[in-house]
Amino acid sequence: MLDKDPDGSVGENIHRQIRNDIIFGRLLPGQKLRLEPMRQAYGISVATLREILSRLTAVGLVTAEGQKGFSVAPASECDLMEVSELRIMLEAKALKDSFAHGDLNWEANVVAAHYKLESVEAKVFAQKDDIPPDLREDWKRYDWQFHRALIQACPSKNLLDLHAIVFGKFLRYQLQTKTIRGEIAADEHRQLLAAAKARDTEAAIAILKQHIYGSAAHLAPAGTPSAED
Known part of the structure; x- marks a missing residue:
């Protein structure tokens, strides 16, 4: 994507x-x-x-x-909430299937994708909220690649294609704000990596919900559902 x-x-x-x-x-x-x-x-x-x-x-x-x-397409808080829910639904299903089918090569790709993301996150955090556009784009590209790597072993191409569409819509909202969640999001990425290595689907889905709802709350605080909903 x-x-x-x-x-x-x-x-x-x-x-x-x-x-x-x-x-x-x-x-x-x-x-x-x-x-x-x-x-x-x-x-x-x-x-x-x-x-x-x-x-x-x-x-x-x-x-x-x-x-x-x-x-x-216009942007709205209502649309952001709907996109967030759709992303959770699709990505949680894809995570479950990917964990069930992922082999050693899949795990290696997840580790490599996280390494790249973590490396660019360090550069982003050093800039705080004054992030150059090129660095911001690299950051979000590596973010996409990590989340994609996590679900890449999912055998359903239709599911992966739908997820790519929804992820792009969610990312559009993330890039409309100049502020970042910073270390909180980075720690959630580390937790997702650990859950992937352990093939712990339940933990991964819980972290994913926290990750997406937390990001949505950062973008549109009012009316955002909690991770426990």
């Missing part, structure tokens, strides 16, 4: 670029996506651009407004 793919087709690469521009906040919630300026900016035809925006509409990152064209 957030990984760079220099070997893909032009259309797929531009699709990935526009999607990431929405997720990382370079295209803002509610912003009009005017075809001619976008065609020039991304170097593609209007027909290809329309196809890409239609695909992004199908996954909820863009809204189509009939004759008015396309806009970046």
Whole structure:
């Protein structure tokens, strides 16, 4: 989802670029996506651009407004809560299945993904809330890769695909705030790693709920459910 793919087709690469521009906040919630300026900016035809925006509409990152064209999907606290619940539902199921099927290679990939995430987290925390955009993007890319590694042994491609869509929506909210949860989130990542090594599904799901609800509360304190709900 957030990984760079220099070997893909032009259309797929531009699709990935526009999607990431929405997720990382370079295209803002509610912003009009005017075809001619976008065609020039991304170097593609209007027909290809329309196809890409239609695909992004199908996954909820863009809204189509009939004759008015396309806009970046709006953001709201209600939507954040719904996305949080969906992420927990999908990721918890994928974690359970991944723990059941994961082999030594899977575990090694989880450890490696966490090592990369922990390394960039140290750089982020050193910056406190004044994080350069490139570092913030690297951080969230490694965050995605770690969570993806945890569930990668799940045998359901449909489940993994749905999770990627919902994770992207959740990440969009995370990148709308300049503040960070810092060491709390990093400690939850360490706990998830330990649970993965022990194949402790119950502990992993409990930590995951705490991790997602905690992040949602940081983004929108009012009306956020607790991890015990």
